[in-house]
Amino acid sequence: MVFLAMKRFFxxxxxxxxxxxxxxxxxxxxxxxxxxxxxxxxxGIVLDFTATWCVNCPRMHQxxxxxxxxxxxxxxxxxxxxxxxxxxxxxQALISHFGVEAYPSAVANMDATTLITATSKDLLLAKxxxxxxxxxxxxxxxxxxxxxxxxxxxAAEAGAYTLxxxxxxxxxxxxxxxxxxxxxxxxxxxxxxxxxxxxDALGQLEAxxxxxxxxxxxxxASRKLRLVAFVCYDGVVNATWAEDxx
Amino acid sequence: MAAFFALGLGAQNLPDAKLTDAAGKAVDARTMVDxxxxxxxxxxxxxxxxxxxxxxxxxxxxxxxxxxxxxxIYAVGVDDSRSLSRAKALAASSDWPVTVLxxxxxxMMRTLNISSIPHVFVYDKNGKQVYSHTGYIPGxxxxxxxxxxxxx
Amino acid sequence: xxxxxxxxxxxxxxxxxxPLCAQGVLSGSLESSSIYDVLPGSAYxxxxxxxxxxxxxxxxxxxxxxxxxxxxxxxxPGFDPALQGIGVPLKFVGWEKGGWSVTxxxxxxxxxxxxxxxxxxxxxxxxxxxxxxxxxGADFFDKKLSVTVLSGVPRAGLGYAKSxxxxxxxxxxxxxxxxxxxxxxxxxxxxxxxxALLLGGQDAPANVLLFSGRAGWEHNGLQINAEYVGKGRDFxxxxxxxxxxxxxxxxxxxxxxxxAYARGGFSxxxxxxxxxxxxxxxxxxxxxxxxSNTLNYLPALCQQQTYMLACLNPYETxxxxxxxxxxxxxxxxxxxxxxGGRYGMTLHVGGSWINALGKVLPLRDKDYLAYRDIxxxxxxxWTSKFKTTLFVSIQENSPTHGNRKATNxxxxxxxxxxxKFSSSCSLRWELQYLYSQELTKDWMAALVExxxxxxxxxxxxxMYNHGSTGDHYWSANVSYSLESFKVLLAYGRNRAGMVCxxxxxxxxxxYQGASLRAQWSF
Numbered sequence: 001m002v003f004l005a006m007k008r009f010f011x012x013x014x015x016x017x018x019x020x021x022x023x024x025x026x027x028x029x030x031x032x033x034x035x036x037x038x039x040x041x042x043x044g045i046v047l048d049f050t051a052t053w054c055v056n057c058p059r060m061h062q063x064x065x066x067x068x069x070x071x072x073x074x075x076x077x078x079x080x081x082x083x084x085x086x087x088x089x090x091x092q093a094l095i096s097h098f099g100v101e102a103y104p105s106a107v108a109n110m111d112a113t114t115l116i117t118a119t120s121k122d123l124l125l126a127k128x129x130x131x132x133x134x135x136x137x138x139x140x141x142x143x144x145x146x147x148x149x150x151x152x153x154x155a156a157e158a159g160a161y162t163l164x165x166x167x168x169x170x171x172x173x174x175x176x177x178x179x180x181x182x183x184x185x186x187x188x189x190x191x192x193x194x195x196x197x198x199x200d201a202l203g204q205l206e207a208x209x210x211x212x213x214x215x216x217x218x219x220x221a222s223r224k225l226r227l228v229a230f231v232c233y234d235g236v237v238n239a240t241w242a243e244d245x246x
Numbered sequence: 247m248a249a250f251f252a253l254g255l256g257a258q259n260l261p262d263a264k265l266t267d268a269a270g271k272a273v274d275a276r277t278m279v280d281x282x283x284x285x286x287x288x289x290x291x292x293x294x295x296x297x298x299x300x301x302x303x304x305x306x307x308x309x310x311x312x313x314x315x316x317x318x319i320y321a322v323g324v325d326d327s328r329s330l331s332r333a334k335a336l337a338a339s340s341d342w343p344v345t346v347l348x349x350x351x352x353x354m355m356r357t358l359n360i361s362s363i364p365h366v367f368v369y370d371k372n373g374k375q376v377y378s379h380t381g382y383i384p385g386x387x388x389x390x391x392x393x394x395x396x397x398x
Numbered sequence: 399x400x401x402x403x404x405x406x407x408x409x410x411x412x413x414x415x416x417p418l419c420a421q422g423v424l425s426g427s428l429e430s431s432s433i434y435d436v437l438p439g440s441a442y443x444x445x446x447x448x449x450x451x452x453x454x455x456x457x458x459x460x461x462x463x464x465x466x467x468x469x470x471x472x473x474x475p476g477f478d479p480a481l482q483g484i485g486v487p488l489k490f491v492g493w494e495k496g497g498w499s500v501t502x503x504x505x506x507x508x509x510x511x512x513x514x515x516x517x518x519x520x521x522x523x524x525x526x527x528x529x530x531x532x533x534x535g536a537d538f539f540d541k542k543l544s545v546t547v548l549s550g551v552p553r554a555g556l557g558y559a560k561s562x563x564x565x566x567x568x569x570x571x572x573x574x575x576x577x578x579x580x581x582x583x584x585x586x587x588x589x590x591x592x593x594a595l596l597l598g599g600q601d602a603p604a605n606v607l608l609f610s611g612r613a614g615w616e617h618n619g620l621q622i623n624a625e626y627v628g629k630g631r632d633f634x635x636x637x638x639x640x641x642x643x644x645x646x647x648x649x650x651x652x653x654x655x656x657x658a659y660a661r662g663g664f665s666x667x668x669x670x671x672x673x674x675x676x677x678x679x680x681x682x683x684x685x686x687x688x689x690s691n692t693l694n695y696l697p698a699l700c701q702q703q704t705y706m707l708a709c710l711n712p713y714e715t716x717x718x719x720x721x722x723x724x725x726x727x728x729x730x731x732x733x734x735x736x737x738g739g740r741y742g743m744t745l746h747v748g749g750s751w752i753n754a755l756g757k758v759l760p761l762r763d764k765d766y767l768a769y770r771d772i773x774x775x776x777x778x779x780w781t782s783k784f785k786t787t788l789f790v791s792i793q794e795n796s797p798t799h800g801n802r803k804a805t806n807x808x809x810x811x812x813x814x815x816x817x818k819f820s821s822s823c824s825l826r827w828e829l830q831y832l833y834s835q836e837l838t839k840d841w842m843a844a845l846v847e848x849x850x851x852x853x854x855x856x857x858x859x860x861m862y863n864h865g866s867t868g869d870h871y872w873s874a875n876v877s878y879s880l881e882s883f884k885v886l887l888a889y890g891r892n893r894a895g896m897v898c899x900x901x902x903x904x905x906x907x908x909y910q911g912a913s914l915r916a917q918w919s920f
Contacts (some may be wrong), residue, residue, distance in 0.1 A: 053797065053798065053802075055759075055760055055761060055798060055801045056760070059637075096441055099479075099687065101686065101687075101905070102686060116592070117635070117685070117686075118592070118596050118635065118645065120595065120596050120645065122595045122596070123592060123595050123596055126591070126592070126595055177761070177798060177801060177802060178760055178761060178801070258423050258425050258456060259423070261456065262494065269616050269621075270571070270576060270614065270616055270621070271571065272537075272541045272544070272571065293702045293704065293900070295704050326508075326512065326516075326518070326695065326697070326900050334621070334658055334660070334665075334667075335658055335659075335660055335665035335666065335667045335726065335728055336665070336728060350508065351506070351507065351508050352506070352518065353506075356506070356519075357454065357456075358919075359425055359426055359427035359452055359454060359919045359920075360427075360919065361427055361429050361450075361521070361917045361919065362884075362917060365882075365919075377881070378881055378882040378919060379852075379879070379881055379882065380879060380882050380883075380884045380917065380919070381855075381877070381879045381884050383824070383849035383850070383851045383852065383853075383854075383855050383879075384816065384818055384824035384826070384849050384851060385818070385820075385821050385822045385823070385824060385849065385851025385852065386851050386852050388821050388851075389851065389852045
């Protein structure tokens with residue numbers, strides 16, 4: 001959990017460096033918000049377990065692209081890498097949690113029962129449709145400021161929800177078996193900002209009640225990191241928020 | 247409950263299992279019983295190193311056998327079909343003083359409740375079990391032949 | 399709960415059967431493997447155990463019966479988590495007399511070499527795919543013809559899968575020739591929505607039929623066996639570029655030819671096996687999560703290794719399609735010859751070469767190397783007290799099954815010695831070295847084992863990855879055996895890797911801590 005330990009360090013560090021570190025990330029939004037946001041209502045999260053050495057993985061990426069083309073803005077892929085140069089600790093924890101053994105694999109909306117290894121657009125869409133949350137979707141807003149992000153969750157129905165915030169990186173060029181030497185890897189999972197792997201508990205919320213959580217962002221301007229936040233109810237994704245891909 | 251007392255707990259007789267010999271012909275396990283002399287049955291496989299150590303050790307002390315009856319050792323191979331021919335080759339080129347039989351469906355092994363090999367049994371002349379031992383530590387072969395002598 | 403009721407029913411049947419038979423014997427076995435894991439940061443910390451209790455009743459007559467109860471308070475790391483709990487997965491009654499046999503309940507059966515059907519149990523792998531139903535067998539013509547018919551539901555976890563397997567098998571022994579044939583059908587009655595989606599709306603077939611034809615000839619120390627297996631059209635995950643690169647239904651086939659020759663101190667074996675799309679699951683929709691979700695036997699063709707460093711990177715059968723060859727030669731140098739010395743020497747040389755089929759590799763148009771190895775071992779006794787073994791294994795493995803040229807090669811050297819101080823005290827040691835330029839690079843390992851026959855055995859071992867991580871994987875073991883009771887207590891750190899038994903492998907996560915294994919047959 002190195003990434004999450006770093007978060008605490010940064011909170012203290014930024015308290016002193018706030019003045020000099022404003023605008024650390026690539027976003028150039030003067031209003032203090034976090035770039036252009038896409039609430040992406042009804043969007044689903046797809047965990048794509050992948051690796052550069054896995055020959056069938058490009059097929060999964062293609063299937064995801066086809067699915068995204070069929071439902072623009074409604075699918076947010078998160079590519080969790082295994083045993084290659086793009087791994088991260090939280091990613092490894094997700095792999096253990098879902099018991100992923102074959103690559104490529106995919107999980108829709110954090111629901112372990114949807115674990116699939118077949119690379120098919122239709123199957124991905126079917127799994128996303130099958131994991132509709134039991135509660136009405138919450139409203140998520142995220143604002144970035146001072147090297148941190150604050151997420152505001154407003155519940156539509158009473159329930160106990162959890163919040164996860166993921167960091168994704170786009171545009172990494174690395175050889176991919178089954179594709180090419182200069183394959184562009186997008187949606188690469190770099191870690192969660194919250195403490196708990198499956199989301200920080202927000203407690204029992206009443207309908208209409210809102211809570212806020214703040215997280216510090218890593219101070220590494222050299223990488224194009226993008227935020228994706230999602231709320232889960234009973235382990236299944238209930239609502240999502242994603243920053244636009246630059 | 248009265249029925250329970252009619253049952254004997256433990257030591258089975260040599261079961262009526264179907265085995266095959268090195269040439270592939272069907273052999274009944276009960277043919278090992280000759281009504282005159284006790285014998286040893288040991289279970290082995292080509293991938294089980296302690297089993298082969300046990301058989302090699304038996305081969306080494308067999309010439310010193312001092313019993314008044316012939317030394318009869320049956321080595322039942324429980325190799326699955328994959329390594330069966332290798333097991334046969336290994337047996338054929340070794341000088342184990344044993345009759346090698348094969349339990350390809352592993353029925354006899356299951357009937358005798360063998361959890362791990364090597365596992366060795368001594369049966370008396372009527373096929374009643376008098377000794378059972380699991381595992382192999384160098385020196386076990388001598389204890390085994392002692393038990394065989396006592397079984398007469 | 400259901401399992402307990404069934405067990406009670408069978409216990410009642412056993413007791414009830416008692417007075418019907420003149421006399422009977424109750425026997426059984428108890429086995430328990432447990433681990434207490436303390437590896438820092440591991441998801442497997444804590445206590446885990448696999449427990450098995452088997453009870454068998456055999457009457458003097460034709461009747462026999464048995465049950466096997468299994469209890470997993472928390473399955474050992476690396477075993478199917480779905481096994482958690484307690485149940486009675488095996489229960490059976492049967493009659494066996496003359497050449498006739500009938501079994502009702504759960505049983506294990508193999509047809510031919512297992513390519514077409516094999517149900518067996520291997521506790522080290524956590525594999526148990528027994529069939530629950532009915533089986534009947536008969537011998538005719540003075541045991542020259544033996545026939546078996548069966549129908550059963552495969553085991554899944556502590557319960558059953560949603561499919562029915564039926565089959566028939568016949569074997570004919572005619573002097574030096576033997577012939578055999580089998581037919582197996584798996585009926586999966588519940589259509590799977592996911593599979594229909596992948597097949598573009600078409601349902602995967604409910605019935606998949608396999609057949610096998612075998613022939614053998616034995617003459618003067620030479621044996622030849624051949625088997626052909628055909629598998630009916632079934633959903634396959636192999637996508638071939640020349641077939642539209644989509645999921646579809648596809649048939650499978652396997653051919654294997656086995657040669658063995660033995661004469662004097664020399665023997666040789668050779669095996670050729672071709673496999674294409676031969677995966678045969680108990681229930682398609684259960685996926686590959688459970689190692690028991692299989693109905694046939696596709697073991698890795700290469701030599702099964704036993705030395706620590708030779709087992710680091712084992713090869714697993716590429717069921718999608720592979721073409722492999724394996725050969726072994728054994729020679730025993732007799733006592734009192736020039737090379738044999740006073741006590742004799744045995745030599746074994748073996749090797750294998752396995753190609754992955756080009757038609758199942760997305761990046762290739764012809765077959766490519768998946769695995770090859772050469773193994774040599776030389777064992778010699780020097781005095782009545784001292785014996786040594788030299789072992790060399792050179793293995794080359796393609797992690798992409800031939801899609802990319804890069805392979806991992808490992809060269810393993812082992813020196814093993816055994817010294818007998820007396821008839822009840824012996825010392826065995828192993829010194830191992832692995833040289834490799836890939837993966838974890840070089841390793842060295844050592845093992846020392848003190849045997850105090852007939853009861854005690856102590857050992858210490860360590861595997862040290864000096865070429866890469868600097869990790870030590872060590873273990874201290876004590877074992878005690880008395881008659882048919884054996885207990886093994888170990889403490890150490892075990893590397894994550896593959897545990898293989900009979901050519902089938904299971905992933906074992908890293909663990910550190912104490913482990914206890916007890917077995918008792920009664």
